[in-house]
Amino acid sequence: MRKAPTILHLDMDAFYASAEQASKPSLRGKAVVVGGLGPRGVVATASYEARVFGVRSAMPMAQARRLAPNAAYLVPRFALYKSVSEQVMGLLHALSPLVEPLSLDEAFVDLEAAGAAWDRDSARRVGERLRTEIRAVTGLTGSVGLAASKMLAKIASEEAKPDGLVMVEPGTERALLGPMPVRTLPGVGPATGDHLRRAGITTVDELAEAGEDELVRLLGKAHGHGLYAMALALDDRPVVAEREAKSVSVEDTYDVDIHDRVRVGTEVRRLADRCVGRLRAAGVSGRTIVLKVRRYDFSTLTRSETLRGPTDDPGVVREAAARLLEAVDTTGGVRLLGVGVTGLADYTQEDLFAQAAGERAELEAEEVAETPLAREEPAQERRWPSGHDVRHAVFGHGWVQGSGLGRVTVRFETPDSEPGRVRTFRTDDPELEPAEPLPLVRVVPSSDPPAPSGPSGPPGPLTASAHRGRGAVDGEAQVSSEPAIFPKSRSGKEGGAAPSSP
Numbered sequence: 001m002r003k004a005p006t007i008l009h010l011d012m013d014a015f016y017a018s019a020e021q022a023s024k025p026s027l028r029g030k031a032v033v034v035g036g037l038g039p040r041g042v043v044a045t046a047s048y049e050a051r052v053f054g055v056r057s058a059m060p061m062a063q064a065r066r067l068a069p070n071a072a073y074l075v076p077r078f079a080l081y082k083s084v085s086e087q088v089m090g091l092l093h094a095l096s097p098l099v100e101p102l103s104l105d106e107a108f109v110d111l112e113a114a115g116a117a118w119d120r121d122s123a124r125r126v127g128e129r130l131r132t133e134i135r136a137v138t139g140l141t142g143s144v145g146l147a148a149s150k151m152l153a154k155i156a157s158e159e160a161k162p163d164g165l166v167m168v169e170p171g172t173e174r175a176l177l178g179p180m181p182v183r184t185l186p187g188v189g190p191a192t193g194d195h196l197r198r199a200g201i202t203t204v205d206e207l208a209e210a211g212e213d214e215l216v217r218l219l220g221k222a223h224g225h226g227l228y229a230m231a232l233a234l235d236d237r238p239v240v241a242e243r244e245a246k247s248v249s250v251e252d253t254y255d256v257d258i259h260d261r262v263r264v265g266t267e268v269r270r271l272a273d274r275c276v277g278r279l280r281a282a283g284v285s286g287r288t289i290v291l292k293v294r295r296y297d298f299s300t301l302t303r304s305e306t307l308r309g310p311t312d313d314p315g316v317v318r319e320a321a322a323r324l325l326e327a328v329d330t331t332g333g334v335r336l337l338g339v340g341v342t343g344l345a346d347y348t349q350e351d352l353f354a355q356a357a358g359e360r361a362e363l364e365a366e367e368v369a370e371t372p373l374a375r376e377e378p379a380q381e382r383r384w385p386s387g388h389d390v391r392h393a394v395f396g397h398g399w400v401q402g403s404g405l406g407r408v409t410v411r412f413e414t415p416d417s418e419p420g421r422v423r424t425f426r427t428d429d430p431e432l433e434p435a436e437p438l439p440l441v442r443v444v445p446s447s448d449p450p451a452p453s454g455p456s457g458p459p460g461p462l463t464a465s466a467h468r469g470r471g472a473v474d475g476e477a478q479v480s481s482e483p484a485i486f487p488k489s490r491s492g493k494e495g496g497a498a499p500s501s502p
C-alpha cells in the first residue's frame with residue numbers, strides 16, 4: 001500500500017435534493033424528497049433537512065410522506081443531475097488522468113498519477129481546493145475523503161459528510177475501522193451482513209478476530225480471503241479510469257425465428273446469466289446493460305440502461321435486460337438476441353440489487369394513473385410532473401409545485417432569484433409549456449475575467465461564479481436568460497412521462 005493519503009474519494013451531498021434546492025430558492029433549508037411519486041414509488045434521496053425525520057434513500061414514498069408530511073416531494077430531473085455530474089467529473093479530470101466514477105455523484109481520483117499531490121499537506125490542499133471549485137462551478141457541496149487506499153478514502157468521505165473533508169492518516173487505519181460495522185467494508189451488502197451477524201460477527205474487529213480460515217468457511221474462498229484483508233485495512237486496489245469502450249457481451253442467432261414472447265424472455269435471461277459469467281471470470285463489473293435484438297426482417301436495434309454504479313449481479317443484469325426487452329416489439333419474430341455490459345470497473349456495489357428493484361417499482365408507477373381524476377385526463381396530468389420546469393409566456397420560468405383537478409400550480413423562481421410567487425393555471429393553458437432546466441450557477445460571459453478563487457489562486461478550471469441566493473438585481477433579467485451549459489435534448493425515459501401528483 002502507498003505511504004501517503006493520495007487517493008481521493010468525492011461524494012456530492014444529498015445530490016439530487018441539493019440540485020433541486022439550488023434550482024428552487026424557495027426550497028433552500030427545507031425538507032425536500034426526490035423520487036417516484038406514484039403508488040409504488042421509492043425515495044431516491046432526501047435533503048439533510050428531511051433526513052432529520054428519518055427519510056432515507058430507497059424507502060417507499062408512502063412511508064416518507066408519513067414521516068415528513070410537510071416536505072416538498074419532487075420527481076427527479078435526470079438531465080439536470082447528469083449535466084451537473086459532468087461538470088464535477090470535469091473538475092476531477094483536471095486533477096488527474098486516473099478518475100474512476102462510481103455513480104453520477106461519486107468518484108475516486110489517484111492524486112499521485114499526475115503529481116497533483118505526494119504527501120499529506122499537498123493532498124489536503126488539493127482536496128480543499130477541489131471543494132471550493134465544485135461549489136463555485138456547480139453551486140453544490142461535495143465531501144472529500146483522503147487516504148492511502150480506496151476503501152479508507154470512501155469511508156473518510158462518508159465521515160466528512162455533509163460539506164467536509166476528512167483525511168485518514170496512514171498508520172491509523174485499523175484503529176479507525178475496528179469498531180465500525182461490517183457493512184462499512186466494500187462487498188458486504190445486506191445478505192453477507194446478515195450471514196456474518198448470525199455467526200456473531202458485527203464489527204470489523206470481530207471479522208479480524210474470526211481469522212481468515214473462519215471467514216473462508218463462512219463465505220467461500222474468494223470472498224472470505226478478500227474480506228479478511230479488508231478487515232486488516234489491507235486494500236491495494238488501484239484507481240482505474242473508466243473504460244467505456246470495453247464491454248463484455250454474448251449473443252445467439254437462432255435457426256428458426258422465435259415468435260413466442262415468453263421464450264424470448266427466457267432466452268434473454270439465459271444470455272444475461274452467461275454475460276455475468278464472463279464478467280465475473282474477467283473480475284470486472286459494469287454500469288451499462290445493453291440488449292440487442294435482430295428481428296425477422298434483419299432490422300437490428302440496441303437498447304441500453306445505465307445503473308447508478310457497476311454491478312456483476314446476475315439478478316440486476318437479468319432485471320435490466322428484461323426491462324429493456326419490454327420496450328421492444330418482437331411480434332414478427334426474432335433471429336438474434338444479445339446481452340452486454342459496458343462501462344466496466346473493478347468495483348461492485350452489492351446494494352444495486354435493491355436499486356434494481358426500486359427502479360422497477362418506479363417505472364411501473366409511471367404507467368399507473370395516480371387518482372381517478374388523473375385517469376380521466378392522463379395526458380394533461382402527466383405533462384406536469386412535480387418539480388419539473390415550465391415557462392409561462394407572461395410570468396417566465398418556474399416549476400410545477402403540484403397538479404390535479406385540471407389545475408397546475410407553478411412557482412415562478414430561478415436559481416438566482418429570490419423565492420418566487422405561486423400561481424395556478426388550467427392544465428391546458430396555452431401560455432404554459434414544459435421547459436429545460438436552467439443552469440444552477442450563472443455562466444460568466446467570456447469577456448468577464450474569471451471568478452477569483454482564493455488567495456493561493458489555482459489556475460483551475462473556474463468558469464462560473466456563484467450567484468446563489470443573491471437579491472433582486474439578477475432576478476428579473478434571469479427570467480429571460482437561456483440555459484447556456486445544459487444540453488437541449490433529453491433522452492426518452494428521463495424526460496418523458498412521469499406521474500404528476502397533487
Ligand code: DCP
Pocket residue numbers: 011012013014015016017043044045046057058103105106161162308355358
Ligand atoms: N440514489 C437513488 N436511489 C438510491 C440511492 C441514491 O436514486 N437508492 C440517487 C439519488 C442520490 C444520488 O443517487 O442523490 C447519489 O447517491 P448517494 O448515495 O451519494 O446519496 P446522496 O448524494 O443523496 O446523499 P449523501 O450526502 O449521503 O451522499
Ligand code: MG
Pocket residue numbers: 011012013014015105
Ligand atoms: Mg452523494
